Amino acid sequence: MNAIEIEDLNVDYNNVNVLKDINLTIENKEFVAIIGPNGGGKTTLLKAILGLVKPSTGEIRIYGNRQKNKSKFIGYVLQFTKFEKAFPIDVFDVVLMGRLKSSIKIFYKYSKEDIEYAKNIMNMLDIYAFKDRQIGQLSGGQLQRVLIARALCMETKILLLDEPTACLDEQSKVNIYEILKELNKDMTILIVSHDTSFVFSYIDKIACLNQKLFYHGEPELNKNTMDKVYGCPVDAIAHGDIPHRVFRSHEGEL
């Protein structure tokens, strides 16, 4: 069964069309990257999948269902975290938030299993050492891993990540992709990324989004599609498994 099916999706913000006629099917346990320019509607697409923004027309099905409560199926790492960094909460508590269930239970305490689960994930992401730190006392990359850990704690079948590697160094990026690749054995992953240089060696399919869906398929792009999507030459193209960068002139940028 397909993990996500999007049919004729249109999203408007105050009558401005942001997503136009999107049709996209993501198979179970696929690893898909969404690329596209700033303002192309990538975040909006993820939010539509989550049900955080209402589509003007069209339909989104998660494992064939249209139900409203999608949290059972989808974990999400946001692009911008809106929380207050000074909030009195430590890393472990933040990760544990992912174990909260949607039904509110009085005097709810995290169970031993919850704590064990969170511990394992934190070890896997190499953040267990920071577990007692206040959340504001982390570097950007560490915080990003904490947020990924929190999403993984939800134990969902689908994971959406919105530019999870935006402020990481090359080594951490590779780490994150390695982890995601590992996780991909059991879950469907949809990632928004500008790491066009090496995302290709990890993913199954790529989707190029700029209001419309320009391309969806194997991660082999030709210059034409990339130019169309970005409206300017792009510096990366990959073939097969070994990524290599092809730099081209960047007239249109900045």
Add this chain to the structure above:
Amino acid sequence: MMLSGGMAHAAFGGIGMGYFLNIEPIIGALVFATVSSLGVVAIKEKSKASADTIIGMFWTLGMALGIIFISLTSGYPPDISSYLFGDILTVSKMDLYIMGVLDCIVVFIVMGFFNYIKAYLFDKEFSDIIGINIKLIEYMVFLFIAFSVVVLIRVIGIMLVIALLTVPPAISKLLTYNLRNIMGLSIIFGLLFSLLGLLLSYKLHIASGATIIIVSVCAYIISLVAIKLLKRDVIV
């Protein structure tokens, strides 16, 4: 913080109404604070205006209503100033009962839903994504703030509620970043300041509410300086 100020002043409308209708003012205050806290949440949702804007409206509306009610009441109510600036000596038995019940409700809500409230306060959007009914939690949070404010009004007065709700947590935050500990410490500090303030006001024959605030703010400044000094020692 803005919220507690708003609630306190909205409650003033209730006190005025209480006098006008000749019922216990604290009940009027409770009704007004509750209605306005729920009102803020409801309107916020419908209109997408920021919470601060709406709270500001309730704040001024409450004051205005209070003044109108009081002016409609024959004669200036003798102890209205005790609500404005607080006077623990005028607290009646009825007040005590109401305060006790409200306290229990607040403690119960906070302890019972601690993890959800923490998640909501920290990251609303994520709480929403994992499917928690954040509206329910939001109502709860606003409600228990309203209740806390009503309890405090009687002791230290509308004007000074904000200080006693913010200073103890501010000091606690200097010492720990665990929410549970902050709450515990705040209660201890709050108690300490209140007792100390009371003692001073009794000895010096000055207003109790104002004394409590002065004690709290002094304590905050002292602890700020103390922690600065301690940190320097550690570094040297």
